[in-house]
Amino acid sequence: MNSFAEHCGIHDEARRLALQQTEQLIAASGIELVRFAWCDLHGTLRGKTLVASAAAKAMLDGVGLVSTLLLKDSSDRTAFKVFEAGGTAELPGFEFASNLLLLADPASFKPLPWAAATGWVQGQPWMQDGSAVELDSRRILQRALARLAEAGYGMKCGLEIEFHIYRITGDSAQDQLDPEQAAWPGPPPKVAMIHPGYNLLSEQWFDMAEEPLRIVQHTAQALGLPLQSLEIELGPSQVEAVFDATDALTAADNMVLFRSAVRQALRRAGYHATFMCRPPFPNIMSSGWHLHQSLVDIHTGANLFQRDASAQGTQSTDAQYTLSEVGEHYLAGLLEHARGMTVFCTPTINGFGRFRPNALAPQSVLWGRDNRGAMLRVVGQAGDAATRIENRIGEPAANPYLYLASQIHAGLDGITRQLKAPVATDAPYGDAAVKIPTSLGEALDALQADSVLVDAFGSSFINYFMRIKQSEITRHEQAVDGDDWQRREYFSRI
Template sequence: MTSFAEKSGIHDAAREAALAHTAGLIDASGLELVRFVWCDVHGVLRSKTLVASAAADAMRDGVGLVSTLLLKDTSDRTAFKVFEPGGAAELPGFEFASNVMLLADPTSFKQLPWTQSTGWLRAQPYMQDGTPVELDTRRVLQRALERLAAAGYGLKCGLEVEFHIYKIEDRQAQLDPEQAAWPGLPPRVSMVHPGYNLLADGWYDMAEEPMRIVQRTAQALGLPLLSLEIELGPSQVEAVFNATDALTAADNMVLFRNAVKQALLRAGYHATFMCRPPFPNIMSSGWHLHQSLVDLKTGANAFKR
């Protein structure tokens, strides 16, 4: 019987070998759960968590995902009226919130370092007929890189990521069912360093506990972390990564942001990658996205004079 991965045209002998290798790792590691994770149009990771014994079949036959997750605004409300006649006329295949299918890349497997017995796989959505979902953000980048490659070039990127870390002091209001709202209330937080002293070693020492969590999480996931730094803003920090090809850099950024937020939260910290947290006298966060074009034939930097 033809699997959904075969129907989608992505399954070959190499993928089957990678799938068998990953299934073996899942079994040998004694994992109980595997998260099939996909990055939405706003950079938020969504996942379905399967029991470990179901992972191999899911890598072949896909995991169903409601298609409205591709149509959300930043408040997580569906932006298209998919249940009304003509509401999804410009989006064939999305009518009435029909499912898309997630297919995971077996070579993306990670064992999560901040939780027990849990694996992680990066996935991308496909329509039910096996065609790729072109609204998928990773697919958009892949298509752009294909056009660039047709012109003879590759893109290399180096990430410098600014973000804020806060210590959670009180989550009562955030988790109080009487105050549940859309969006909900934030926790009460305090800073991990007072800021206004760029690269101050004393401020780094003050913030070392959460910074160590960032370091250990990134390295345990195999991310090419180079340095951790105290930024100018209050409670603002920066992580610097070695340069990679553009698709790997994008994958690394998505994984890093999600992993850091989850690992820090378990230790009582809140990490935010929003540009400007809602506090007075704060410094906005951005990033330095170092870019260079690479000649695919020679490997030379096309930006170099």
């Protein structure tokens, strides 16, 4: 009898060999537990933990998951009425909290450096009939990359991730686990800073924060993540991690694993890491996720944004002074769909507080040549193999699969229509330009109005996404204390 993985059409010879090697590695390394993980709509890892002896069979036949995991808003409330007639009419297969099956990729196996005798594998959900779960965000990116490949392109991405680390204080850990204080969501931890801030790249502040940053370093490197540097950011208790560029799917996978791993490893050592854009304290500095991207030739790997010499007759403010024709079209596509893509780059209510003038965060739909105030920063020069576009609109809580997919669909539209970019800005905070949405609700409206992005993602996915994000907005509007709502909803959980 065929396994479920064979029924789904994914258990080829390469996967069979990877499963054999993973079985041997589990046995040889004394692994007792294996976590089967999957990334939900909000960029959070969920899954089940199996004993080691059950892991190999589960990688063939799947692990059962309740389908409502895909229907949760940011508080873990189910946004669809799955037990009412017609409650999931637009989502066949999700009625009555039915089952999905999680199939893990055996080649993704990693021992977890912070958890003794524990392994980890990454999976994706499938319907019980062996069809793909089209709402899965990783599959959304895979489809976007397939579309990109049909045009002859691959995508390369580098990650710059700002976030905050705090030391958990007093009896905070016990308070969070006090049954008398249990709530949905529960209280956040009480914390102290690891450095006082306002001294960018300070060696003294790095030394003060070295203990938690060493944990971040060792965790990332033990997981094989391409960490390049750890830095002290400007804000109090704010840090940044920078990663070498990889292919787009690997970059997205790395982002998901990095966030989950450092939060767990730091928590065990008495620290709280948060990827919330603006933690709930006075004088805080917002955190961004700056996404560096370029297209490459799918066959040779050559950077297709690079040009050997500036185009004839161009000035430094012209796109083709730095970028190839393909690069200019891609840049213009990002600008064309900037308002529609914003909600995939900044998907939380909290994140929109970052878009402020003169704050090294964008405010308008503009590009600039090495301009950190612009939404899109073109980095490099003619002859530079590292020429790329940096999107500065993202927050560190974003689902990376949706963030990257939005770039692909917007950029491809620019290439297909051969759009031209305007001249580079020299006033990124001026009044003349089109503004980035200033709230989650406005961003959702902008997405819905962008027919190109709706068609690219699929109207069924967009309707599903809108419904879940609207649940988040509604609950925030109904909250008695909006600040406390954000502390519980975001600071504790992301």
